Every structure is written in C-alpha cells, then in structure tokens.
Amino acid sequence: MTLLSSHLLLFSAVHRRTPPPCATFLRWSKPLTDGTVRFLRSPVAPAIGLDQRVSRFVAPAAAEDLLYNAGATVGVLGGAYALVRSFDELTRRNILHQGLSRKLVHILSGLLFLFSWPIFSNSPKARYFAAFVPLVNCLRLLANGLSLASDEGLIKSVTRDGDPLELLRGPLYYVLILTLCALVFWRESPIGVVSLAMMSGGDGVADIIGRRYGSMKIPYNQNKSWAGSISMLVFGFFVSIGMLYYYSVLGYIHLDWTSTVPRVALISFVATIVESLPITEVVDDNISVPLVTMAVAFFTFRY
Template identity: 40%
Template sequence: MIFLTKSPLTGDLCALTFSICVALSLLRCFEETARRGVFDQKLNRKLVHITFGLQFMLCWPLFSSGSQGAFMAAVVPGVNIVKVLLIGYGIVKDEATVKSMSRFGDYRELIRGPLYYVCTITLCCTVYWRTSPIAIAAICNLCAGDGSIAMAVAGFIASVGYMYYFSMFGFVEKKSEMVVGFFVVSLMSALVESLPISTKLDDNLTVPLANVLLGTLVFL
C-alpha cells in the first residue's frame, strides 16, 4: 500500500498486515471446511493448493519495488513455512490444518508437499519478485496446474492472466514472446509432473524446479 503513504517502509508494513490477514482468513476458511467435512479431503487440499499462491500474487502490487518490498512480501508465505514445520514435526497440534493440507490426514505429510509449496512461493517472491516471468510461471503452474493437459492449460491461462495483471502496474511488459514462453514452460511442467520422479519425490518440488530451470532458458 505504498500509494497510501510517503514512507516505503510504512507502506510495506501496511501491505504486509493486509496480506497476512487475507492469507490467514483464506486458510482459516478452508480449515473450517475441512473440519466440518464440507468438501472431500483431497478436494479441500486442492482448493488450498490452487488459491493460496494465486491470492498471494494478487497482493504483490501493494508492496514497494526493490528488495525491501520483495522481502516484506515473502514474510507472508514465510509465516506458513514456520507453521507447516511446527505442525509437521508434531510440535504443534492442529487437526484442522492437517485435514486442509494433507492427502491422507497424516500431520507428517506437511513436511513434504505443503512445505515444498510454501518454500517455492517464498523463494520466487524473494529471488524473482514481480518483474520476472519466471516467478509468474513457477507459481501459476504450481498452483493452477495439476495433471497432464489440464495442468498445461490451467497453468498457461493463469500465467498469461498474471502477465496482464502485472503489466497494468508496469511490472512486466506484455509480449507475444512471453506468451509463447509461458506455453512452453506450462507444457514442460505438465510433462515433468507426469514422470515417475514427481511421484517419488513430490510434484510440489519437481514442477517448480523445472519451471525455474526452463524459465531461465526461455525468458532470460
């Protein structure tokens, strides 16, 4: 919310407070749906998986440009890294969070897929920030994509959508070459997700790594 104040630090603190409140409210909502059994557990987990990262990127324009804004924004998923570690190692008991983020209801699952997920978003935020198509591709394919053709299409559409969104603020420039790049990265992400190694390790780890590596070749 840098546009509301002359101080970048104050603006970033306001943006951070707002972003954390939105993120916690979203997670709390899905914790409640998981606790009440509103959705099937796997569907509930998938809804968290899709919405958290995409919602977080919507808040990026609220922060200032440069490293300060990037690091302040990264606190939002960073808080969830701590939360996932505490619950995943059994230090904190939180059944609602476990149900909303795990496939089978085992708290130890959180130190695999969910941990890789929030670490990816945190690193993309701090390293690439909002001016890089690599960050857009990595987070969009991680969140919106999941499974063969559907993954490629969803990840591609989300990537292009965020390209237009960030271009409204002057963070990136709309280019046909970037659209083609998003298509290539999304297609390859779907391929990587279908490989046995993604099942053995975790697609929340292999897909973002493939996005970053391929994105570096395509966009730089």
C-alpha cells in the first residue's frame, strides 16, 4: 500500500466515524455532531496501525474543543461582569434608578445567557462550560451575601434596598435556575428555553410595567397589578417564541409551529397566573415561575 493510499484510507475512516446517537425528545431533536476532524496538512508518520493513527489525530481535536469552550466561558463571563458593572455605573451616576437597574439586569442577564449558548461547541461537555458562568456568579452572591466579600457595585445592581442578605434570596435562586436549565435542558429542549424566557423576560418586564402603570390592582393580590400581569403574559409569550425561533433557525430544536404557538401561549398564561398569586413571601418568583413553567412545558410538549 502506498503512502498516498494509506492517507486516503485514514481520512475515509475518520469521516466514516459514527456520530453519537441523536437524542430525540418528543418533537424536537438534538443536532447531529459532525465528528469531522480537519487537518492543516497531511502528517508524516512512521508505519503504524490504522487504529493508532486515528486515536492520535482525535486527541488534538478534543484538546481544541476544550480550549474553544474554555474561551467561550471566559468571554461569556466577561460579558456578564461588564453588564453588571455598566448598570452599576449608570446607577451611581443617577442615570438609572436602582430599582429599574436591578430589573434590567434581571432581564438581560438571563436572556443574554440563553442567547450565548450557541457560542459553545457541539460537544456533550459544552453544557458544563456554559453552566460554569452562573456558577461563578452563584459563588459571588454567596460570598457577598455572607459578608465574606464586599462588592458594592454588585449589591447595588441586584438588590432592592442595598441589603447584602438579599443576595441569598431572589438573585441566588435566579442563577441557580440558570445553572439548572443549562445542565438539564441545554439547547435541545424547548423547556429550558421557555422557562428562562418567562423568568427573565416575562417576570422582569411585569415588575417594570406594574410599578409604572399598575394603579389597578388584582383583586386577590394588592401587590400585583393588571398592567404587570398582562405585560408578563404578552412579553413572556413573544420572548419565548423569539428564543425558540432563534434556536430553530440554528438547527438545535425542530418544532411544529402550528402546535407550538398555542402551547407557548398556554404556558405563558399559567406562568402569569402563578406570578400573580400572593405567595411571594413563601416562594420567590424566581423559583415558582420557572419551575411551574418547566412542569407545564414538559406535559404540554409531550403531545
């Protein structure tokens, strides 16, 4: 066998590698991994077995994937840090009220994190790199909430009254939900996408609109308004549809839009009802809204 023919055989073997099985969940499916290894030039190596050659060339691809995901993690972490610092600066200069700044961070943090998932590779381990981003923020919240560190910018940006202990409630639950969705659902399931869209976009906008235009209160909860609940229903629905369309265009999920739209509308309605209930003192909205959304989405998208 000539050197040229052995190289062709090697490339053929690599390209015929069977990709990992496509995990199908109801009406959506995870995109197939290409499994193709590209070489800058043909390597010159002594005559060894074909299996040994393939394993030798796969190792650098794994290392490259590791470096790529590590770089993506650093980039997303940097973006998250810059986002909080930007709103801290706007609050410090009295350009934004602290309450509005906190809610804008609430909205943008979750949506930008969800929007960043396609930056990571198609490796099964990519979700762990993505989940590392909210995990780092979780550690920051714990350190500042327990007074092990003092980050005034963080406290002003994500708390209502500047109390560090508040970091251990709503903000901490928020980043834990981000971590959970990244690890459990990732890019191949609409459940995590809709849950984060409702928690970040729907619930966040409801608070902003409700405080500004919420003169008409809901009869069973005087702390909630019709304007806030309606805005959560509308914005939660459209943000969810927008994010699902984003992942559909990229090929991560495949949906029948004729049935998806009414299902998302139902999910948004139930999440809005839960957010309007007078249970905030018992269960934080950052727990009740996404968990109920996950449950309803799971049973809704099963059929």
